[in-house]
Amino acid sequence: MALIELISVPAASLLAALCVTGLLCYCFGWCVYTLYFHPLAKYPGPKFAAITQVSVFMYFKSVHLTNRISLGNVVRVAPNELSFNTVQAHHDIYSVPSRNKKPFTKDATFYNNGDSVRVLFFEIDATEHAWQRKLLAAGFSAGALRKQEHVVHQYVDLFVQKVGSLSVASHGVGVNITEAMLWLGFDIMGEMTFSESFGAIEASKAHFWISLLRDSAHAGILPAFAERMPLLRLILPYMVSKSAIKNRVKHYEYTQETVRKRMRLQEENPDRETADLFGPVIASGKMDEASLVSLAQAMVIAGADTVSHALTGATYFLCANPACLKELQDEIRGLGNYNELTGTRLGSLRYLNAVLEETLRAFPPVAFGLPRVSPGETVDGHFVVEGATVSAPHWAIVHNEAEWDDPYTFRPERWLAEGGVPQPRNLAFSTGPRACLGVGQAWLEIRIALAKLVYAYDFEFARDHGDWVGNARMYMMWKEAPLMVKYTPRGDR
Numbered sequence: 001m002a003l004i005e006l007i008s009v010p011a012a013s014l015l016a017a018l019c020v021t022g023l024l025c026y027c028f029g030w031c032v033y034t035l036y037f038h039p040l041a042k043y044p045g046p047k048f049a050a051i052t053q054v055s056v057f058m059y060f061k062s063v064h065l066t067n068r069i070s071l072g073n074v075v076r077v078a079p080n081e082l083s084f085n086t087v088q089a090h091h092d093i094y095s096v097p098s099r100n101k102k103p104f105t106k107d108a109t110f111y112n113n114g115d116s117v118r119v120l121f122f123e124i125d126a127t128e129h130a131w132q133r134k135l136l137a138a139g140f141s142a143g144a145l146r147k148q149e150h151v152v153h154q155y156v157d158l159f160v161q162k163v164g165s166l167s168v169a170s171h172g173v174g175v176n177i178t179e180a181m182l183w184l185g186f187d188i189m190g191e192m193t194f195s196e197s198f199g200a201i202e203a204s205k206a207h208f209w210i211s212l213l214r215d216s217a218h219a220g221i222l223p224a225f226a227e228r229m230p231l232l233r234l235i236l237p238y239m240v241s242k243s244a245i246k247n248r249v250k251h252y253e254y255t256q257e258t259v260r261k262r263m264r265l266q267e268e269n270p271d272r273e274t275a276d277l278f279g280p281v282i283a284s285g286k287m288d289e290a291s292l293v294s295l296a297q298a299m300v301i302a303g304a305d306t307v308s309h310a311l312t313g314a315t316y317f318l319c320a321n322p323a324c325l326k327e328l329q330d331e332i333r334g335l336g337n338y339n340e341l342t343g344t345r346l347g348s349l350r351y352l353n354a355v356l357e358e359t360l361r362a363f364p365p366v367a368f369g370l371p372r373v374s375p376g377e378t379v380d381g382h383f384v385v386e387g388a389t390v391s392a393p394h395w396a397i398v399h400n401e402a403e404w405d406d407p408y409t410f411r412p413e414r415w416l417a418e419g420g421v422p423q424p425r426n427l428a429f430s431t432g433p434r435a436c437l438g439v440g441q442a443w444l445e446i447r448i449a450l451a452k453l454v455y456a457y458d459f460e461f462a463r464d465h466g467d468w469v470g471n472a473r474m475y476m477m478w479k480e481a482p483l484m485v486k487y488t489p490r491g492d493r
Contacts, residue, residue, distance in 0.1 A: 030051065031051050034050050034051050034079045035047065035050055035051065038050070038079065038080075039385040039388065040076050040079075040080065040081075040082060040385075040388060043074055043075065043076040043082060044072050044074075044075060044076065045075045045076030045077060049076060049077050049078055049079075050076055050079055051079060052078075052079070053078050053079070073085055073086050073089075073380070073400070073402070074089075074379075074380070074382055078389070080387070080388050080389055081371070081388065081389040081390070081391070082379075082382075082384060082388060082389070082390050082391075083369055083390075083391050083392070083393060083396070084369075084379060084380055084390065084391070084392045085392065085393065085396035085397050085400045085403075086380050086392070086397065086400065086402075086403060087397060087403055087427070088380045088381075089379050089380040089390075089392045089397075090392040090397060090427060090431070091431065092377070092378065092379045092380060093372050093379060093390055093391070093392055094370070094372070094392070094430050094431050094432045094434065094435075095431050095432045096431075096432045096433055097432075097433075101377065102375035102376070102377055103126065103375065103433075104372035104373060104374060104375060104377070104390065105124060105126070105372060105373050105375070106123075106124050106370075106371070106372060106373070106434070107371035107372060107373050107389050108124050108373075110371040110389075111123075111124060111371075117288075117290050117291045117294050118294075119132060119287070119291050119294045119295040119298065120132045120133065120136070120295060120298060120299075120437075121298045121302065122294070122298070126433070129433075129434070130433070133437060135280065135281055135284055135286065136277065136280075136281065136437060137437065138280055139276075139277040139280060140277075140437050140438050140440055140441055142440065145343070145440055145441060145444055146343075148192060148441075149342070149343050149444065149448075151188065151191050151192060152188060152343075152444060152445055152448050152449075153448065154191075155184060155187045155188045155191065155197065155201060156184065156188075156445075156448050156449045156452050157452070158201050158202070159180075159183070159184045159187075159201050159449070160452050160453060160456050160457075162180075162183075162201050162202075162204065163175050163177075163180060163453070163457075163487050164456070164457065164487050164489060166180075166204065167485075167486055167487040167488070170462075170486075172462065172486065173462055173484060174461075174462025174463070174484035174485050174486045175484065175485055175486075175487065176482045176483065176484055177311075177312055177315050177316075177483045177484075177485050178312055178480050178481065178482050178483045179206065179482070181308040181309075181311045181312045181315075182200070182206055182210055182304070182305075182308045183198075183200035183201045183204075183205075183206060183210075184200075184201060184308065184311070184449060185303075185304035185305065185306075185307045185308035185311070185445075186198050186200055186206075186207065186209075186210050186300070186304040186308070187199070187200050187201050188303075188304070188307075188445060189299075189300050189303040189304035189307075190300065190304075191276070192276055192277055192303070192441070193276055193277050193278055193296060193299055193300055193303070194258055194259075194261075194262045194276060194278060194296075195262070195265070195276040196258075196261075196262075198210060208254075209251065209254050209255070209258075212247040212248075212250050212251040212254070213251055213301065213305075251297070252293065252297070255293050255296050255297050255300075256289070256293045258296065259278075259289065259292045259293050259296050260289070262276075262278055262282070263282055263289075263292070266279065266282045266283065277299065278292075278296070281295070301477075302436070302438065303438050303441065303442070305365070305477055306365035306366065306428075306442065307365075307442050307445050307446055309363070309365045309477075309478050309480075310356070310359060310360060310363075310365050310428075310442070310446050311446055311449055311450060312480065312483060313359045313362070313363035313469070314355060314356060314359040314446070314450055315450075315453075315459070315483065315485060316363075316465075316468055316469065316483055317355075317358070317359055317362065317363075317410045318355070318454075318459075319459065319460055319461045319485060320410070320461075321410055322460075324355065324410065324412060325454075325459075327351055328351055328352060328355055328454055329454055329455075329458075331349055331350075331351045331352060332349070332352065332451050332454045332455045333454075333455055333490075335455075338452065338455055338456065341448060341451045341452055341455060342448075343444045343447065343448060346447040346448060346451050347443075347447065349447075349451075350416060351412065351416075352447060352450070352451060353415070353447075354412035354413065354414075354415040354416055355412045355450075356443075356446055356447065356450065357412070357415040358410060358411065358412045358414065358415060359410075360427075360428040361398045361404075361427075361428075362398065362407075362408075362410055362469070363469055363472075364394040364395060364398060364427070364428045365428060365478070366394060366428065367393065367394055367395035367474050367478070368391075368393050368394075368395070368474060369391025369392050369393035369394070369396075370391060370430065370434075371389050371390070371391045372389070372390055372391065373387065373388070373389055373390075374386060374387065374388045374389070374390050394427055394428060395474075397427060398427065429442070453487075455490075456489065456490065457487040457488060457489060457490060458487075458488045458489075458490055459485050459486060459487045459488070460485070460486055461484065461485060461486075462484035462485060462486045463484055465481065465483060465484070468480065468481060468483060
């Protein structure tokens with residue numbers, strides 16, 4: 001009788017029941033394995049993170065990284081991924097490999113920008129990356145930066161004038177530096193990359209290319225997490241707004257148009273000297289249009305966005321710490337002449353550089369960890385099995401109380417000899433073969449811009465901003481609240 005009843009059940013229903021049962025058994029088995037038998041099962045972390053990639057997606061999409069710190073020096077943030085928050089771990093993961101230390105390669109699932117090509121930032125192969133880096137290196141050399149310094153001064157001087165006039169016109173409301181610093185960063189990077197700025201400072205508003213970037217940046221993580229979570233590909237697009245996805249497409253199209261324009265300029269004037277970064281790349285003939293577009297997007301974003309956030313952060317910390325601002329004013333204004341604020345001169349100013357070092361520590365432009373794949377090596381005393389993903393988030397490292405004295409206090413003195421124990425430097429620009437290629441240019445820009453603003457103006461908050469840093473959020477790039485600042489020409493009070 002039971003056999004007859006079983007036969008009478010529709011085949012489709014029986015198949016569906018078997019599939020559901022099999023799926024439930026698989027999910028149960030997966031959870032048991034990842035929680036108790038996986039090589040990373042011994043590490044602390046949220047149980048949810050041990051069984052799914054969803055938590056790491058939310059980590060990169062919007063969650064502030066402060067929450068990561070309370071979990072310890074090494075935390076399991078995904079089934080096969082560990083996050084470290086020590087300086088030693090940063091060194092172990094990102095530094096130059098040696099005879100006794102195998103390289104940690106970039107995680108191919110994370111470095112997926114959805115393009116058909118991989119260039120520089122997204123290139124996984126070490127040999128391919130090396131020749132691309134060499135192709136661009138000449139544009140970031142000390143000699144090239146000396147030739148390009150006039151470009152930085154040109155746009156910084158225009159910016160200094162602009163914020164002063166906007167502050168007067170605001171009648172006490174102040175200038176939104178969160179937005180205005182982006183004008184400066186992108187205008188400089190546009191000129192240095194394409195020999196054509198975005199015209200944002202002059203227009204006193206962000207070029208639509210910048211606006212598209214800011215509105216769609218978090219959509220850029222979709223290709224990476226589609227790789228991480230294949231079963232969720234159907235719903236991932238709904239986790240980011242349709243407008244962000246559309247703006248990402250528009251952003252690519254405009255970049256493509258700009259690259260084509262720059263290529264035509266090179267073709268029509270092959271002997272024309274340009275100081276921009278794209279000239280040598282185009283002249284080499286080693287990259288097709290798709291590669292040039294991808295490279296242009298990455299270069300402008302990396303060069304402009306990080307500098308802008310560093311300058312915004314420095315402005316916030318100086319306004320919030322008037323004693324620090326006063327000491328910096330004394331040092332800068334002691335030089336005696338606005339026109340003497342050159343890259344060479346500013347590079348030797350102890351307090352200016354301490355302020356910037358502390359800004360990059362307290363509010364790192366890239367706050368999350370850059371994922372690498374372990375070759376089966378030790379990270380800060382922990383052996384990490386081959387194939388596991390590891391990272392060392394800058395935000396977590398620089399706010400680790402075991403690494404830094406009073407890490408939530410802005411204290412430039414910690415970078416001076418008399419400040420005590422020497423501190424590790426330049427974590428914000430990473431280290432090793434994948435370190436930021438434009439670190440010299442970034443320092444040149446932030447030194448000149450901050451010094452000239454401090455020389456020309458007394459400035460202060462136009463209103464109370466609360467915990468401005470604590471309220472900032474990471475959507476692959478920082479998204480901060482408005483920062484309203486009043487600029488008064490020095491001596492006019």
